[in-house]
Structure formats: C-alpha cells, structure tokens
Amino acid sequence: MATDQLLSTMPQITLEPRYKVQFSAISPTTGAAITGVTVANIALTTLQTAQFEDTQPQPVAPIWVAIPLQDQ
C-alpha cells in the first residue's frame, strides 16, 4: 500500500460560527461518494484562536420494542 504525499490549493477563507469543514472522498470521474475511506489526525491552522467541535456522526443504536404476548 503506497502513501502519497499530496498538496492541494485552498482559498484562504473566513470561518463564521457554525461553519463546517468537511472531509469527503469522491470519485474522480463521477463525483460520487467513495465509501470505506477514513481520515485521521486532522489539524486546522487559523489566524485567530478558534475552537472546533467534532461532528462525526455516531452509529444509530437499534431500537427494541417489547410486544407483550396476548393471552389466548
């Protein structure tokens, strides 16, 4: 498995409160989402002190509903 060292140009952009920085994997040909990709060790550099919150969605727990048996 190769590890590429890549650079990407990015506009210098002002983040307002509740702006979201999102990392996504898309197909280079169709633009469709590519599944099975993970991202780690994210770091953001800003000119001002800023705080960010992680919004990784949590898995949805299955909901179990108990249905009592009716007496015959």
Added chain:
Amino acid sequence: MPTVPIVPSTPQTVPAAVIASNVTEAVLIAAYAEWNGAAASGDFLPCLEIYSDAGIRMCRVFPSTTVKAGDSAVVSYAPFPGGIGQKTITSIGSLMAGQVQIAGDFTVNTGDPGTVITWSSATFDNGSPTAFWDPANPHRLNAPVNGVYLSMINLIWDNNTVQMTGGQFATYLYHNTETVGFTTSFKKQNSSQFAQAYEFPGASHGAFVLNAGDYLIVNAYCNTGTTPMPPATVALLDLRTHAGQPPLFCHWSLILVAAL
C-alpha cells in the same frame, strides 16, 4: 497562528466534519489530514469542503492526484500563493528497458568487418509505446521514446577452443545503420588481450541520447593478431548449452535512464 488538532485523532469514516464553534470569526489558512483508503470502494479524491452555517457548500478543493483504492495519502491544504511545484511524491515507476539474448552459439567471422549479431529473443522488454526489440529486425534494439539510454553488452567469446594468444575481441556499436565499418562506428567497446579461457569483455558501451525510432546494432569483431587470421571464425557462446558450464549467455541491454 494557532494550529488546532482535532480530536479524536482516531480514524473517522468520511465524510467527517468539524464545526467552528467559537463566537468570533477565524481565518482558515491551512488544513492537514491523513487519509486511509485501504478499504476504499474505488479511487478517490481526498476533498476538503467548507459549508456555511446554512449548509451551503462554499468550496470543495482536492489535490490534482487521485489516490488509488487501497492506498493512503497525507494531504496538506493551503493557498500556496506561489503555486504548487512538485505536487506528488510517489514511488518511482519501473524503468523502461529491453534485453536480448543469443540462443545457442553464434559464429563470428574473424577480421574485417566482423559480424553483426543476430539476437534470438528478448529476455525482457517493457518498451512503450513500441518494444525495444522487434523480431522483424533481429539485429536491432530500438528507442521507444526520446531519451538518454544506457547500453550494456555482455558477450562470451570462445577463446578456450581456438586458444589464440594475441589480438583482440571487440564490439562496435552502430547508430541508425547496418552498414558496418570503422568510419561509421558509433562506439567501440574495450578490447581484450587473448588468453586461454572464455573471454568476457562485456563492459557497458555507455549512455547515449536517442530519439524515438532510432536503433542500434552491435558488430562483433575479432582480430587474431596474424594474417591471414586463423581460425576463420570464433564463437560467441551460450554456456547453457555446454555441459558442466555455468548458465551464462550473451545478452545486450538497453535501458532508458531519462526521458527527454
């Protein structure tokens, strides 16, 4: 210029997002992320997107290089006002090279003008868009592209059978001609003084600039040091066909070391 590491640092399945939660503005000037595509469903572009608080996508940026499914990438995102020069550092691709061999012993006439070697087959050849060796012209190795090529010739002269004690073995390289002669030779390999043994005067012919479609041939030359020259022929050996000998054979390699 604070850098904010986003926790947790454990891998997160994309799309993964972080939200600016501070109450004032912050100018984002760089971002960094480590991508793992070991389980990716296909080749992908590692994108950074920014969405407004209303959910409007304001930008989507990504490197110019696609990450192959199964590979990983370390990506830095920044304005790069001077532009990005070297965009990608990846493993070096395979060199382009071709090698031909002689199957069985090959007879070389002693004295002028020698004998142009006919090669039997390619032992390897990854020339592109054309092969280095074409059996329609079995004397030649062809340059697939414009570039600098390294030529290496390894011959085994039978000086054991004829037991000559003077003279020289030599190979001459010719460029875009099969008319051999002293004045048309392109390069002469080092000679070897005779001794009773198999001779391996097989050093490199050196590096040459060739254009796509150019070809080289090798002329084998043997001077016994006497006139007339006894014997009339000397063999280039394929020791794979000689009992009790190591599996050595005559071969010629042409390797592209730099495309121009």
